[in-house]
Amino acid sequence: MSLEKMKDLCLEGKYLQPETKEVNGILMTKIMSDNWDKIWNFQAKPDDLLIATYAKAGTTWTQEIVDMIQNDGDVQKCQRANTFDRQPFIEWTLPPPSPSGLDRANKMPSPRTLKTHLPVQMLPPSFWKENSKIIYVARNAKDSLVSYYHFSRMNKMVPDPGTWEEYVETFKAGKVLWGSWYDHVKGWWDAKDQHRILYLFYEDMKEDPKREIQKIVKFLEKDTPEEVLDKIIYHTSFDIMKQNPMANYTTLPTSIMDHSISPFMRKGMPGDWKNHFTVAQNEEFDKDYQKKMAGSTLTFRTEI
Numbered sequence: 092m093s094l095e096k097m098k099d100l101c102l103e104g105k106y107l108q109p110e111t112k113e114v115n116g117i118l119m120t121k122i123m124s125d126n127w128d129k130i131w132n133f134q135a136k137p138d139d140l141l142i143a144t145y146a147k148a149g150t151t152w153t154q155e156i157v158d159m160i161q162n163d164g165d166v167q168k169c170q171r172a173n174t175f176d177r178q179p180f181i182e183w184t185l186p187p188p189s190p191s192g193l194d195r196a197n198k199m200p201s202p203r204t205l206k207t208h209l210p211v212q213m214l215p216p217s218f219w220k221e222n223s224k225i226i227y228v229a230r231n232a233k234d235s236l237v238s239y240y241h242f243s244r245m246n247k248m249v250p251d252p253g254t255w256e257e258y259v260e261t262f263k264a265g266k267v268l269w270g271s272w273y274d275h276v277k278g279w280w281d282a283k284d285q286h287r288i289l290y291l292f293y294e295d296m297k298e299d300p301k302r303e304i305q306k307i308v309k310f311l312e313k314d315t316p317e318e319v320l321d322k323i324i325y326h327t328s329f330d331i332m333k334q335n336p337m338a339n340y341t342t343l344p345t346s347i348m349d350h351s352i353s354p355f356m357r358k359g360m361p362g363d364w365k366n367h368f369t370v371a372q373n374e375e376f377d378k379d380y381q382k383k384m385a386g387s388t389l390t391f392r393t394e395i
């Protein structure tokens with residue numbers, strides 16, 4: 092869709108306060124839920140690479156790393172288009188005539204790299220059948236919540252978060268787009284040993300980008316020389332990506348994403364939750380967390 096068309100739709104109010112609807116207990120925008128049959132029947136291919144995350148886990152960062160690896164560190168090539176044009180977001184649906192993520196993916200020549208926020212049980216089954224490779228990135232709950240809260244304030248295509256206090260409860264209850272953080276990270280964790288899934292953590296990527304990028308290189312079966320690796324680390328660092336219009340979502344009109352409310356590339360640090368949670372909120376959150384994560388071997392770091 093052209094930016095002009097997007098602006099028109101915004102002026103018509105079509106992007107303001109999107110209606111939502113649950114599909115199998117997972118909250119989606121209504122327009123996404125209307126498209127659900129097509130999404131579920133999406134035809135994946137064996138050479139597809141899927142980047143799967145809960146929202147705000149470091150998707151865009153991973154997308155840029157993958158694109159840089161696939162293009163042997165060629166920065167110019169990676170600036171050929173916006174993140175969302177380079178790597179279609181399969182379930183994302185906009186009002187016609189805007190192409191949906193599916194339209195974009197179906198038009199794209201192989202090998203394709205795709206993005207999804209779908210919980211594991213909602214992934215179109217063709218991905219399992221075709222044995223496509225999947226990179227899953229997880230981020231600790233508190234920083235995910237903070238990032239999602241600010242994103243929901245600045246992005247008119249997702250529901251308004253309400254106050255901070257309200258949002259903490261909404262997030263804990265999983266009543267946000269793509270459902271419960273807890274179920275999402277646990278569901279994909281349980282699937283990881285049965286499929287070709289590389290399960291990464293945002294905090295590890297931040298702590299040692301080289302080590303984590305090397306894991307991706309190996310998973311993609313690429314042979315990336317040391318100097319290219321260094322270039323990738325630099326180009327995908329938070330400060331450089333924040334300045335990159337092809338990766339920072341600033342090419343969208345402010346009527347869709349208003350970076351003056353909160354930039355898409357906001358802090359890019361583990362531990363920012365400490366600037367948001369009160370002591371009482373934190374204690375309450377931890378208690379609830381223990382219950383929801385009980386029995387899982389999955390653990391997170393909330394600071395590095």
Ligand SMILES: Nc1ncnc2c1ncn2[C@@H]1O[C@H](COP(=O)(O)OS(=O)(=O)O)[C@@H](OP(=O)(O)O)[C@H]1O
Pocket residue numbers: 144145146147148149150151152234237238239241242327328329330332355356357358359360363
């Ligand atoms: N290069 C790099 N390094 C470190 N952190 C980065 C990087 N790029 C993006 N980010 C941070 O990731 C958060 C956005 O997450 P997503 O890309 O998953 O968002 S989305 O779900 O696709 O909308 C958002 O996190 P917060 O800053 O905490 O809000 C981004 O700032």
